[in-house]
Each structure stands twice: as C-alpha cells, then as structure tokens.
Amino acid sequence: MVGKSLIKSNCDILILSKMSSKKYDYKALAKKWDEKWQEDKIYEPDIDKANKPFYNLMMFPYPSAEGLHVGNVYAFTGTDVYGRFMRMKGYDVFEPIGLDGFGIHSENYALKIGKNPMTQSKISEKRFYEQLHLIGNAFDWTRTVETYKPEYYRWTQWLFIQLFKAGLAEKQTAEVNWCPSCKTVLADEQVLSGECERCGSIVEKKKLEQWFFKITKYADRLLTGLSQIDWTEKVKLAQKNWIGKSEGAKVKFQIKDQGDFVEVFTTRPDTLHGATFLVLSPQHPLVEKLIASKESSTELKNYIERARNKSVDDLEKDKTGVFSGLFAVNPVNKEEIPVWVADYVLMSYGTGAIMAVPAHDRRDWEFAKKYELDIKQVISVPEQAKEESECYAGRGQLISSGEWTGWDSVADFHKILDFLESKNIGKKETRYHLRDWLISRQRYWGVPIPMVFCEKDGWQPVSEDDLPVLLPYVKDFKPLGTGVAPLAQDAEFITAKCPKCGDEARRETDVCDTFLDSSWYFLRYPSADVSASPFDDKRTKKWLPVHSYIGGAEHSVLHLLYSRFICYALHDLGFIDFEEPFTKFRAHGLLIKDGSKMSKSKGNVVNPDQYIEKFGTDTLRCYLMFIGPFSEGGDFRDSGIEGMERFLKRVLKLVHEVSGLSASEYQLNNQSAKKNANSSLDKSEAKAVKDVSEEVESLRYNTALAKIMEYVNDLNRSKPDISSKQLKTLSLLLAPFAPYLAEEMWEMLDGGGKSVHKQPWPSFNEEMLEKDEVTVAVQINGKLRSVIKVASADIENHSKVEEMARADGKVIPNLQGKSVKKVVYIKAKVINFVVN
Ligand code: ANZ
Numbered sequence: 129m130v131g132k133s134l135i136k137s138n139c140d141i142l143i144l145s146k147m148s149s150k151k152y153d154y155k156a157l158a159k160k161w162d163e164k165w166q167e168d169k170i171y172e173p174d175i176d177k178a179n180k181p182f183y184n185l186m187m188f189p190y191p192s193a194e195g196l197h198v199g200n201v202y203a204f205t206g207t208d209v210y211g212r213f214m215r216m217k218g219y220d221v222f223e224p225i226g227l228d229g230f231g232i233h234s235e236n237y238a239l240k241i242g243k244n245p246m247t248q249s250k251i252s253e254k255r256f257y258e259q260l261h262l263i264g265n266a267f268d269w270t271r272t273v274e275t276y277k278p279e280y281y282r283w284t285q286w287l288f289i290q291l292f293k294a295g296l297a298e299k300q301t302a303e304v305n306w307c308p309s310c311k312t313v314l315a316d317e318q319v320l321s322g323e324c325e326r327c328g329s330i331v332e333k334k335k336l337e338q339w340f341f342k343i344t345k346y347a348d349r350l351l352t353g354l355s356q357i358d359w360t361e362k363v364k365l366a367q368k369n370w371i372g373k374s375e376g377a378k379v380k381f382q383i384k385d386q387g388d389f390v391e392v393f394t395t396r397p398d399t400l401h402g403a404t405f406l407v408l409s410p411q412h413p414l415v416e417k418l419i420a421s422k423e424s425s426t427e428l429k430n431y432i433e434r435a436r437n438k439s440v441d442d443l444e445k446d447k448t449g450v451f452s453g454l455f456a457v458n459p460v461n462k463e464e465i466p467v468w469v470a471d472y473v474l475m476s477y478g479t480g481a482i483m484a485v486p487a488h489d490r491r492d493w494e495f496a497k498k499y500e501l502d503i504k505q506v507i508s509v510p511e512q513a514k515e516e517s518e519c520y521a522g523r524g525q526l527i528s529s530g531e532w533t534g535w536d537s538v539a540d541f542h543k544i545l546d547f548l549e550s551k552n553i554g555k556k557e558t559r560y561h562l563r564d565w566l567i568s569r570q571r572y573w574g575v576p577i578p579m580v581f582c583e584k585d586g587w588q589p590v591s592e593d594d595l596p597v598l599l600p601y602v603k604d605f606k607p608l609g610t611g612v613a614p615l616a617q618d619a620e621f622i623t624a625k626c627p628k629c630g631d632e633a634r635r636e637t638d639v640c641d642t643f644l645d646s647s648w649y650f651l652r653y654p655s656a657d658v659s660a661s662p663f664d665d666k667r668t669k670k671w672l673p674v675h676s677y678i679g680g681a682e683h684s685v686l687h688l689l690y691s692r693f694i695c696y697a698l699h700d701l702g703f704i705d706f707e708e709p710f711t712k713f714r715a716h717g718l719l720i721k722d723g724s725k726m727s728k729s730k731g732n733v734v735n736p737d738q739y740i741e742k743f744g745t746d747t748l749r750c751y752l753m754f755i756g757p758f759s760e761g762g763d764f765r766d767s768g769i770e771g772m773e774r775f776l777k778r779v780l781k782l783v784h785e786v787s788g789l790s791a792s793e794y795q796l797n798n799q800s801a802k803k804n805a806n807s808s809l810d811k812s813e814a815k816a817v818k819d820v821s822e823e824v825e826s827l828r829y830n831t832a833l834a835k836i837m838e839y840v841n842d843l844n845r846s847k848p849d850i851s852s853k854q855l856k857t858l859s860l861l862l863a864p865f866a867p868y869l870a871e872e873m874w875e876m877l878d879g880g881g882k883s884v885h886k887q888p889w890p891s892f893n894e895e896m897l898e899k900d901e902v903t904v905a906v907q908i909n910g911k912l913r914s915v916i917k918v919a920s921a922d923i924e925n926h927s928k929v930e931e932m933a934r935a936d937g938k939v940i941p942n943l944q945g946k947s948v949k950k951v952v953y954i955k956a957k958v959i960n961f962v963v964n
Pocket of ligand 1: 374393395396472475477478479480481483485488
C-alpha cells in the first residue's frame with residue numbers, strides 16, 4: 129500500500145519522500161476507497177435540495193443468471209464514466225441502481241436451478257448487489273428499486289388501475305402470439321422474425337382473452353415526439369418503423385353476383401387501375417363465411433387449415449395461395465378480377481385484404497408469376513429500371529389509367545384520394561403498424577393484475593387502498609401451458625369481493641408483462657423511500673425527465689417505447705408535467721469474445737468476477753472502455769486486458785518515481801522544472817485536457833483513454849521535471865475511468881483532503897494549445913477575396929503562403945490577366961496582391 133507522502137511546495141513542484149511500497153495493490157485500494165466514499169456519502173446527492181441535478185441512468189439488470197454478465201459491466205461502466213465526468217463538471221449526479229427481478233427471465237432461471245423464484249429472488253439480489261458493489265460505479269445505494277418487492281409493485285398495480293380508469297387498459301379476445309416453450313402469450317414486440325425474443329421458439333397464434341394497453345392511441349404522438357429528443361438515430365428509426373405510419377386509402381370492391389363488399393387498405397391508390405386480383409387473408413371474415421358454405425372447395429379448406437399453423441418465417445419464404453372461386457369488380461375500370469386467399473396477407477394489418485398490383489408490388493408480382501395471374505402496368509417505368517426488374521415499385525406518371533392517365537403518383541396523390549372519396553369508392557386512411565400492448569402473462573413470477581371480475585359489474589379495479597394485491601407463495605409455480613396462469617390453482621387468491629357491489633367475485637390470475645415493471649422504474653428511484661405515492665411531485669420535477677440514459681439497442685421497440693407511452697399517459701392524466709421520459713438516450717455496443725457473440729452455448733461468456741479478482745476493477749473498467757467506440761462495442765481479449773494492466777502500473781510507477789526523489793534531487797528538479805515552465809509538457813497537458821473532455825462528452829471513451837496514454841508518455845519523457853499540477857491533471861482525467869487509482873494518486877499528490885471525484889474537471893488555457901493551422905486573409909488591391917488555412921509550421925514562409933494564395937480557387941480568376949506589382953504579407957494575418 130502506498131502512503132500519503134507528498135507535500136506541495138509554494139512553486140507547485142513536488143516535494144517528495146520515499147514511498148513505503150510500490151506494489152499496485154488494487155484490492156486494498158478498492159477496499160480503502162469504497163469505505164471512505166461510503167462514509168463521506170460522496171455519491172448521494174441531496175435529493176430534495178440539489179442545485180444542479182443530473183439524472184444519470186442505466187438500464188437496470190434482470191437478475192436471471194448466476195450473476196452479472198461482463199456485458200452488464202460494460203454498459204454500467206460506460207454510464208458511470210459519463211456520470212463521474214458530469215459530477216466533476218459541477219452537477220449533482222444521481223446514479224441509481226436496482227433489479228428488474230420479476231418476469232420470465234428470472235422465473236426461468238429459478239426453474240432451471242430448481243428453486244422457487246420467490247426464494248431465489250433473495251439469493252439473486254444478494255449476489256447481484258455484491259457484484260454491483262465491486263464494479264466501481266458511483267451508485268447511490270440509498271435508493272435502490274427492486275420490481276418484485278411489494279413496496280414497488282403496489283405502485284405498478286396503481287399504474288395499471290390508472291390506465292384502466294382512463295380507458296387505456298382493456299380485456300379483449302384476440303389472436304395473440306403464444307410461445308409454446310415459455311407457455312405464455314407475448315407482445316408483438318417480443319416476437320422477432322416469428323420467434324420468441326427470449327427463448328427463440330417458433331411463436332404460434334392462439335385466440336385468447338387478454339389484457340391490452342391501448343398504446344395505439346398514442347401512435348402519432350409517439351412518432352412526432354421523436355423529433356424532440358436527443359437519441360441514437362438508429363433507435364429513433366427503429367421506433368419510427370415499428371410505429372409504421374402509412375398514409376393511403378381504403379377502397380371498396382364489390383364481389384360479383386353478391387351483395388358482399390371487400391375493403392382493402394392500400395398505400396398506392398394511384399395503382400388502382402393495375403389491380404388484377406384481390407387477396408384475402410386466410411382469417412378474413414369472408415373466407416370464414418366461404419368455408420362455412422357448401423360451395424367452397426376442399427382445396428380451399430385444406431389450404432386454410434395449413435395456413436393457420438404456419439410461422440411468420442415460412443410466410444416470408446414461400447408465398448402460397450388458393451383461388452377462392454369468387455370474382456370482384458375493380459371500382460374504377462369495372463374489370464372483373466379473381467379473388468385469392470393467401471397467407472402473405474395478414475389479418476392483423478389494414479383490413480386483412482389487399483388489391484394486388486403485380487406490376488408495381490414485388491410480393492404481388494411473385495405471387496402473380498407463380499400462379500400465372502395478369503400483370504398490368506399502370507406507372508410509366510424509367511428506362512434504367514426496365515433493365516433491373518420486371519416489377520417497378522417506384523412512383524411516376526400514370527399510364528393506362530382511364531381519366532387519371534398522365535397524372536403523377538406523388539404530386540396528384542391527394543387528387544386521387546379526393547376522386548375516390550367523391551365517387552364513394554374509397555376513403556383516406558392512415559394506418560399504423562403498432563399494435564396494442566399485450567400486457568397479461570400466464571406465468572407466476574410477476575405483478576398480479578389488480579382486477580376483479582364480478583358477474584354483475586364486469587371487470588373492476590381493486591380499490592387503491594387495498595393495494596398491493598400480494599403475489600402469494602405458490603409451491604407449484606410452473607407454467608401450465610393451458611392458457612391460464614399458475615395462480616389460478618390458488619383458490620384463496622382467486623376469491624374476492626367485487627370492489628363495486630361487494631358480491632362474490634374472482635380475481636384476475638394473470639400477471640403483468642415484466643416490461644410494465646421497467647416502464648416506470650426511473651420515476652420511482654428519486655422517490656424510492658416514499659411510501660405515500662409512487663413518486664413525489666417535487667422530486668419528480670427536480671430530477672426528471674432523465675438527463676442521460678444509456679442502454680442496449682435491443683430495447684428499441686420494447687422498453688424504450690413502452691416507457692415513452694407510459695409517460696405520455698401519465699402526463700395526460702395529470703401525474704407528471706413532461707411527456708418524454710429520456711431527454712438523451714445513447715445505445716452502447718455489444719461485447720464479443722474472440723470474434724463471436726458471447727453465449728452460454730458457445731461457452732465464451734466472460735464472468736467479470738474472475739477479471740476483477742485477477743486485474744482489479746480499474747483495469748477491467750479501463751480495458752472495457754478501451755475496447756472500441758462505446759457505441760459499437762468490441763472484442764474482449766485477455767491479451768488486451770493485460771496491456772491495460774501494464775498501462776495503469778506505469779501510471780502508478782510514474783507517481784512513485786517522481787514522488788520518490790530525495791531532497792537534493794528535488795532541488796535540482798525544482799530548478800529545471802522552473803526553467804522549463806511553459807515547456808512542451810504544459811502544452812501537452814492543455815491538449816490532453818481539451819481532447820479528453822471532448823471525447824468523454826461524446827462517449828468516445830476509447831479515444832479519450834488513448835489521449836490519456838499519450839499524455840502519460842509525455843510525462844514519462846519529461847521525468848523528473850513534472851509539476852504536481854501536471855500529475856494532478858492526470859489523476860483528474862483518469863478519475864472517471866479508474867476511480868480507485870485516481871483517488872489514490874490524488875491523495876498522494878495531496879489533493880487537499882477532498883475526493884478527486886468531487887474536484888472540478890480540469891480546464892485549460894487556449895493559448896497553450898499548439899495551433900495546427902492559421903487562417904490568412906487574401907486580398908487583391910485591399911479587397912478581401914478569400915481566406916486560406918496555412919499550417920503553423922509554414923506561417924513564417926512568405927513564398928509558401930504566396931504560392932498557396934495564388935492557387936486558391938477564388939483568387940485564380942481575380943488574378944487572371946492581371947500583372948502583380950507587389951505582394952505584401954503580414955505574418956499570420958493577411959496577404960495582399962497589388963495588381964493593375
Ligand atoms: C396495392 C399496392 C400497390 C400496394 C403497390 C403496394 C404497392 P405499408 O406501407 O407497410 O402500410 N397490404 C395492406 N394490407 C396488408 C396486409 N394485411 N397484409 C399484407 N400486405 C398488406 O404497406 C401497405 C401496403 O401493403 C398496401 O398497399 C398493400 O399493398 C399491402 F404498387 O396496395 B398495397
């Protein structure tokens with residue numbers, strides 16, 4: 129252990145004594161400083177009185193494994209570096225942590241290890257919190273939030289009830305996604321290419337009665353709100369696409385010889401004359417009607433049967449269909465066109481029926497080719513597109529389109545819509561891809577939905593005074609797979625009185641989707657100790673919206689969209705005065721190991737514990753931040769972490785060496801350092817401060833560390849002529865990355881007793897910076913014609929500057945045909961050509 133041994137002299141040069149030991153004992157450092165920080169409460173902002181609140185949030189982990197994953201440590205360190213930087217910039221930083229411990233992830237883990245999730249949650253909590261204490265983050269441990277504790281989920285239930293009362297929660301029978309392996313329904317957002325987001329099983333469709341949140345009511349606001357927030361672009365784009373606004377029309381087609389009409393939704397009403405067949409989804413009501421009738425073919429019946437059991441992926445691979453036997457009339461040209469049934473048309477979108485325009489839609493084109501259906505071109509195809517493909521999906525001038533011929537797809541779009549409306553053929557229509565949020569789960573480990581069903585009064589919310597509806601301990605908690613949740617076996621739980629009439633009633637036995645727990649946890653953190661309300665008004669005003677949020681991009685359309693919706697709803701209900709929860713969001717990259725994604729099956733998951741044990745927290749943190757741009761992630765390599773360890777040891781050695789000089793050596797050192805005042809080292813210091821500040825501000829931690837390394841090299845080269853200020857600057861710059869080592873250095877350098885993490889971020893003198901380029905004005909007869917940038921090294925070189933000025937694009941025409949009589953150069957300012 130190194131001791132406190134430096135005394136600062138008047139002239140800011142180190143007076144030094146020998147250090148007791150030079151070993152880098154990172155364990156002792158971590159222990160020493162963790163205790164001190166906790167004692168001094170340096171990471172606990174005054175939640176009620178903070179002057180410059182800065183809410184630095186990271187996505188809290190699911191405690192669903194043996195412990196933290198190194199990917200968690202990566203994300204948390206990256207968030208923490210920013211928080212520490214902002215604290216040094218003078219903000220009261222609040223960096224909370226908690227556990228998202230309800231839900232399938234934790235329940236499946238408990239199942240796997242043969243424990244009850246309620247018992248396991250306590251063990252996991254202990255384990256995760258122990259690990260989270262070891263990663264060097266500036267967490268405020270006085271305000272943790274665990275979603276599975278009644279003091280938290282009581283308010284999740286309160287939230288459910290507020291949405292129900294506002295008409296935003298509803299129980300509906302709907303065709304829903306069913307994961308046969310998780311034995312529960314899934315929200316649309318949890319189905320990725322037809323597979324369960326969590327376990328990868330092929331998702332099936334089931335008709336079930338389920339609770340939905342009406343997020344679709346907010347589709348437009350969730351879309352326009354994106355322009356107000358500073359978020360990673362690709363996440364905004366993912367939300368935009370998921371919400372998927374399409375403008376178009378609903379067009380009515382009459383079925384020949386029948387009274388039935390089929391309505392289609394199209395975004396390309398301009399191609400109506402090119403519709404050569406209609407396609408109905410196998411679940412379309414008219415199809416149901418057809419197969420119920422005697423006339424329908426066995427081919428049709430068989431097809432429908434098969435289509436119902438297909439996964440979404442199969443639909444993509446192979447387009448199949450069957451002729452329905454019906455014909456429809458195209459309302460603009462009265463042509464009779466066949467009606468097909470095909471599963472590439474989804475019942476859940478638009479009207480579940482489309483007009484097929486094979487000349488201008490690729491899916492329709494593939495289908496028409498396969499089944500030899502008519503293809504009719506109605507948009508004029510540009511020459512080069514003709515060579516590329518037979519199907520042209522672009523816009524253009526209308527051809528073969530009756531009275532629309534000559535119109536333009538884009539410019540006349542609204543004229544076409546007006547035409548359809550005036551003839552009562554169609555109606556303008558805006559559609560969203562976004563579906564309502566399916567909130568109920570047939571599992572055990574979640575927030576009981578606080579609703580009671582009464583034969584007389586229907587679904588009634590539990591009285592708010594009776595919250596929480598406690599999740600009972602259920603011994604046999606395994607999912608049943610029958611569409612009902614395990615709680616349904618608990619007769620005592622089910623029995624309830626109707627909150628309205630007091631009669632016998634039954635409790636809802638489904639639990640909430642875990643994404644509901646995480647859709648509002650950031651509102652709870654500042655008020656984690658408040659029991660009278662979910663969040664205290666004053667604190668919410670002070671700390672929210674969250675100033676900076678960092679997490680994985682995989683939550684683009686799950687957690688990040690749900691949280692936005694919940695805040696919009698709470699805003700409209702008057703509970704909060706902002707709509708957008710996260711002013712700034714940055715997605716971090718992913719860690720890979722030796723070239724491939726870390727996964728248990730590959731056996732390449734890095735356990736952070738063993739690295740912290742072997743190398744220490746500071747080394748692991750710095751290494752993770754150095755691996756690549758934080759937004760992109762990088763490849764975790766053992767050889768890399770060893771390099772980082774060497775670097776930190778070099779830093780410590782430097783401090784030891786300089787601080788280990790004897791008094792006589794110091795005299796010499798003092799004089800030469802004085803002589804070298806304003807030396808290149810001062811310049812290097814200023815440059816390091818400038819660069820590291822800029823890089824950290826934009827989360828380019830890898831380059832920030834590279835700049836710190838350059839500075840360390842410069843310091844090493846200048847040894848021993850280093851002032852204590854220059855070493856202190858190093859400690860300040862390192863503080864966000866290597867909090868323990870920096871703190872220790874700070875103490876050795878006699879930083880004045882106050883933690884390095886409470887010091888102001890270093891500033892620099894602009895004049896100290898080596899300017900690489902100088903701007904020189906170019907005049908002709910005293911008139912400004914251009915400005916050129918000259919390298920600092922060339923600024924004394926008159927002929928070089930003149931040559932550059934003569935070659936300038938704006939100067940050339942002004943000198944053409946003129947004779948230069950004289951050139952006057954005022955160094956680093958202006959060059960004037962006198963011409964006649
Ligand atoms: C005719 C047409 C012609 C279309 C053309 C496109 C191009 P977005 O933008 O995603 O909203 N469609 C409508 N409902 C559908 C369903 N339930 N299942 C599958 N496809 C459906 O897409 C809207 C377009 O997707 C609609 O416009 C429709 O095809 C198809 F040259 O109508 B279009």
